[in-house]
Amino acid sequence: MTTLDVVNxxxxxxxxxxxxIKRVPDLLVFTTLSPIMFVLLFAYVFGGAIDPxxxxxxxxxxxxxxxxxxxxxxxxxxxxxxxxxxxKKGIIDRFRSLPMAxxxxxxxxxxxxxxxxxxxxxxMSITGLIVGWRINTGPLEALWGFVLLLIFxxxxxxxMAWLGLLIPSPEVINNASFIVIFxxxxxxxxxxxxxxxxxxxxVVAEWNPVSSVTEAARELFGNPAPNPTGNVSTAxxxxxxxxxxxxxxxxxxxxxxxxxxxxxRRAASR
Amino acid sequence: MDVAIExxxxxxxxxxxxxxxxxxxxxxRGTVLGLLGPNGAGKTTIVRILTTLLQPDAGRxxxxxxxxxxxxxxxxxxxxxSGQYAAVDEYLTGFENLDMIGRLYHLGRSRSRERxxxxxxxxxxxxxxxxxxxxxxxxMRRRLDLAGALVAHPPVLFLDEPTTGLxxxxxxxxxxxxxxxxxxxxxxxxxxxxxxxxxxxxxxxxVIDHGRAIARGxxxxxxxxxxxxxxxxxxSDEDRLEEAVGVVTxxxxxxxxxxxxxxxxxxxxxGGVKALRQALDRLEAVGLEVDDAGxxxxxxxxxxxxxxxxxxxxxxxxxxxxx
Numbered sequence: 092m093t094t095l096d097v098v099n100x101x102x103x104x105x106x107x108x109x110x111x112i113k114r115v116p117d118l119l120v121f122t123t124l125s126p127i128m129f130v131l132l133f134a135y136v137f138g139g140a141i142d143p144x145x146x147x148x149x150x151x152x153x154x155x156x157x158x159x160x161x162x163x164x165x166x167x168x169x170x171x172x173x174x175x176x177x178x179k180k181g182i183i184d185r186f187r188s189l190p191m192a193x194x195x196x197x198x199x200x201x202x203x204x205x206x207x208x209x210x211x212x213x214x215m216s217i218t219g220l221i222v223g224w225r226i227n228t229g230p231l232e233a234l235w236g237f238v239l240l241l242i243f244x245x246x247x248x249x250x251m252a253w254l255g256l257l258i259p260s261p262e263v264i265n266n267a268s269f270i271v272i273f274x275x276x277x278x279x280x281x282x283x284x285x286x287x288x289x290x291x292x293x294v295v296a297e298w299n300p301v302s303s304v305t306e307a308a309r310e311l312f313g314n315p316a317p318n319p320t321g322n323v324s325t326a327x328x329x330x331x332x333x334x335x336x337x338x339x340x341x342x343x344x345x346x347x348x349x350x351x352x353x354x355x356r357r358a359a360s361r
Numbered sequence: 362m363d364v365a366i367e368x369x370x371x372x373x374x375x376x377x378x379x380x381x382x383x384x385x386x387x388x389x390r391g392t393v394l395g396l397l398g399p400n401g402a403g404k405t406t407i408v409r410i411l412t413t414l415l416q417p418d419a420g421r422x423x424x425x426x427x428x429x430x431x432x433x434x435x436x437x438x439x440x441x442x443s444g445q446y447a448a449v450d451e452y453l454t455g456f457e458n459l460d461m462i463g464r465l466y467h468l469g470r471s472r473s474r475e476r477x478x479x480x481x482x483x484x485x486x487x488x489x490x491x492x493x494x495x496x497x498x499x500x501m502r503r504r505l506d507l508a509g510a511l512v513a514h515p516p517v518l519f520l521d522e523p524t525t526g527l528x529x530x531x532x533x534x535x536x537x538x539x540x541x542x543x544x545x546x547x548x549x550x551x552x553x554x555x556x557x558x559x560x561x562x563x564x565x566x567x568v569i570d571h572g573r574a575i576a577r578g579x580x581x582x583x584x585x586x587x588x589x590x591x592x593x594x595x596x597s598d599e600d601r602l603e604e605a606v607g608v609v610t611x612x613x614x615x616x617x618x619x620x621x622x623x624x625x626x627x628x629x630x631x632g633g634v635k636a637l638r639q640a641l642d643r644l645e646a647v648g649l650e651v652d653d654a655g656x657x658x659x660x661x662x663x664x665x666x667x668x669x670x671x672x673x674x675x676x677x678x679x680x681x682x683x684x
Contacts, residue, residue, distance in 0.1 A: 096467055103464040111452040114493055181448035185509065188412045190437040191465040 097192040104186075104199025108173065109206060122169070122207070123214040126162040130155070130218050133282055141283065142317040148223055149317035155224040156236075156308035157281030159215060160301055163208050163244035164276055170204045170248040171255030171264045178259035183355075197351055201248040208244050212237060227313030236311030239336055243304045246340035249347040256354040281305050284316045285324055297326035300339040306332035365390040365517050365548035366411065371420035373406050373572075380406045381417070382572040388550055388565075390516075393543050395563030396552040399665070403572040404552035405445060408521045411550070412442045424517050438466075441510030445521045449505050451495035455486050458494060459508055466513040473512075480508040484538065500531030504538065511542070518542070520551045524558060536561055556660055568664060576668050587667040589614075590633035590656050592640060595625040597650040602626065605649055609640045618666065624652070629659070629667075 112119050133154050138147025174197075177183045186196050216224075226233045255264055278288075278295050279302040288296055296302050306329050309315070328335040366388035373381040381403045388394040396404045409415040411422055413433040422429040425439040449458050456477050463473025481490040484504040489497060494505060503523060510518060523539065524532040539562055543549055553559050559566045560580045568576040568583070576583060592613065596605050602624055606617055609628060613636070617628035630636040633656035644651055 099467070100465055103461055107450060107453060107457075107461050110457060111450075114452045180451075181444050182450055184414055184444055185442070185448040185462075186465070187414055188437060188440070188442040189462065189465045190434050190467070195465075 097195060100192040100195030101198040101202060104195050105203040105206075108200060108203035112207060112210075119207070119210060122166060123211050125165075126158055126211065126215050127218050129161070130158050130215065130222060133158070134222050137282070149315075151219075151223045152225065152314045153284075153309070153317050154282065155215075155219040156312060156314055157279075157305050158219075159212060159240055159308060160243075160279075160305040161276040161281050162211060162215060163240050164247050164272055164301060166204065166208050166211060167244055167247040167251045168265060168268045168272070169207060169251075170200055171251030171268060172261040173204075174200060174252055174255035175259045175261045175264050178256065179261070193355065194352065197249075197252055197348070197355060201245060201252060204248050205241055205245055208241055212240065224314070228311060232311045232313075236308045239307050239311070239333060240304060242340050243300070243336055246343040246347075249344050249351055253347050253351040253354055256351060256357075275299065276301050279305060280329075285329075293324075294326075297324055298328050300328075300336060303328050303332040303335040303339070307336050363390040364388065365392075365425055366394070366422075366550055368407070368411070368422045369420055371407065371410060371422065372418045373403075373410065373415070374418050380572050381410075381420075383420070384569070384572070384574055386550075386567060386574075388548055390548050391546045392564040393549040393551060393562055395559035395566045396550065396569055397554075397556060397559045397566050397664070398552075398569035399554060402569040404569055405521055406572075407569075408442070408519050408550070408552060412440055412519055413437055438513070439516055441513070441515035441518045443503075443507045443510040443518075443520050443523060445525060449494045449497075449502055449509065452493055454491050454493055455481055455497070455505050455508075456490045458505060459512060462509050462512045468513065476512055480511060484508045498531070500527055500534060503527060503531070503535060507535075507538065515547075517548045518550070520549065522552055522554065525554065532558075556664055557658065568668060570665065570668075576664075583664070584659065587629070587659055587664050589629065589631050589659070591659055591663060592617075592628050592630045592633065592636055593625060593653075593655050593657060594640065594644075594651055595623065595653040596644075597624070597652050599624045601649055604647070605644060608643050608647060608649065612636050612639055612643075615667075627663075629663075630656070 134147060134151045138150040138154075142148070142150035174183075183196065187193070251264075251268065254268065258264055258267065278292055279285075279299045280296060281301060285293055285296050285302065310332065364387055366386060368384060368386040371381050371384040372379070384403070384407060386394065386407075396407060398404050406415065410417045411424060411429060413429060413436055416430070424436045427435045427439065429436050450461075453461065459477035459480055460473050463476050464470070468476060478487075478490070481487045484507070486501060486504060486508070489501060494502060497505065507520070507523065510520075520539070524535050527535060536558070539549070539551075543562070549562075551559075551562060564579065566578065566580055566583055567574045576586065578586070592609070594605065594609065596602055599621065602619055602621060606619060606626055609626070610616055613628035613630050615629050617626040619626045637654060637656050641651065641654060
């Protein structure tokens with residue numbers, strides 16, 4: 092097994108997953124429709140309350156990076172559900188009986204989900220631009236903002252890959268991840284400025300990596316908080332959001348890629 | 362003897378449940394072994410161990426001379442597996458499914474495509490080759506799954522219940538396809554719940570029950586052991602069933618089994634039609650009316666009744682784990 096084989100196998104598996112997006116476009120439509128719905132709901136329902144003077148315009152600018160972060164984290168559920176589905180349908184058995192690189196099934200899956208996220212981010216950016224979101228920095232900074240979102244999402248994909256192999260039922264995975272991902276993406280600076288949260292929740296939100304990836308994206312897109320109260324958080328995680336996000340991403344992959352790999356070898360052995 | 366599959370003392374436990382309890386198998390190159398047994402007997406567990414999907418707790422196995430436990434990747438190069446449920450990706454077309462498998466065997470881009478087209482033609486799927494597999498019928502999916510197992514021309518092939526759930530016509534088609542493969546010299550290990558299927562396809566049959574091989578031999582040898590055809594009679598009057606047993610018993614190779622509820626008796630016979638005529642004559646002579654009569658080939662149930670004294674699939678819940 093050469094490195095070339097390993098790369099080839101991952102690419103073959105990734106291509107197979109991407110064909111599914113092409114064959115079942117509804118899937119992509121719905122994964123992008125729900126974030127579009129979130130953008131519109133938050134922007135126009137809460138926007139006026141959070142940012143009364145500006146009629147919500149400043150809030151919409153603030154909101155978009157938060158929705159990006161929430162959406163790519165939610166998107167990782169696809170990784171888990173896809174793998175669970177493959178186990179259920181016996182496709183993992185077929186892969187495991189082939190002389191291919193065992194890692195390819197997981198790397199191929201997580202890589203194809205990056206492509207999925209790229210498409211979703213493009214659709215959402217367009218929606219954002221329509222409701223008034225703007226990038227106020229340079230193209231390179233903005234690009235790095237998107238890459239950082241994708242890196243973080245890639246890391247979360249490995250958590251979901253492990254879960255998907257551990258609980259091979261797509262329905263259960265969807266519901267289970269909902270319970271984790273909802274608080275993870277809400278107890279953060281995604282939708283409201285952190286200083287509006289009650290004390291203990293504020294601390295949780297400050298150190299929540301979803302906050303740091305959101306903060307990093309805002310920084311890199313040049314989207315400030317509406318109605319700055321002057322109470323800017325001094326938590327290290329939010330002062331260095333890019334570094335903090337990268338550290339989390341590396342740690343998550345370092346822990347969950349081996350766990351998912353071990354679970355893959357066991358996956359069908361029941 | 363040139364042996365393609367060799368298995369010795371295979372044991373697999375799931376907690377307290379023993380799924381395999383010391384199974385030995387030998388499959389000479391170019392022959393077909395049928396593993397016959399009810400659901401949960403351990404057939405699938407054997408296939409999963411031999412195809413490197415599962416680790417046994419004891420025993421050893423070689424495929425094409427390569428040790429399954431010591432060198433699984435080398436073994437994977439030499440085998441093709443087609444599972445109990447068709448493991449085709451329903452979103453990919455037939456062509457894409459086969460092409461993907463070729464690429465994962467590292468056949469290279471052009472060889473993979475060429476091989477995919479060849480197999481589609483061989484399995485009468487050319488017309489459907491560019492349609493997503495989810496539009497295929499059950500029989501077409503099975504054929505595609507089998508084609509997937511053949512992409513790399515493996516010398517040893519494993520088919521786990523290749524026709525379970527297929528309608529009779531698709532089953533007959535599938536048999537034809539498998540017979541063709543075997544004629545080309547592929548060594549095949551096949552699991553089935555149907556005696557008829559093992560009879561049609563296998564050179565040797567091993568009957569598996571509760572994780573053990575309880576009988577083995579050629580189809581003819583097994584039939585000699587369990588008797589050939591079955592004579593089945595239903596009498597009109599429940600009270601005269603015992604009398605009917607007395608009348609027909611001398612015609613059978615073993616005493617009949619009766620089912621009072623259905624007023625019927627079943628008895629192994631040789632020369633079925635002749636035995637049937639004689640039985641009807643004798644019953645008529647004593648004035649016993651018959652509602653239904655016929656000769657049928659032995660089923661898996663008959664095999665199990667004869668070999669173990671209980672019906673196939675009795676007291677099986679624990680073994681579900683194994684299947």
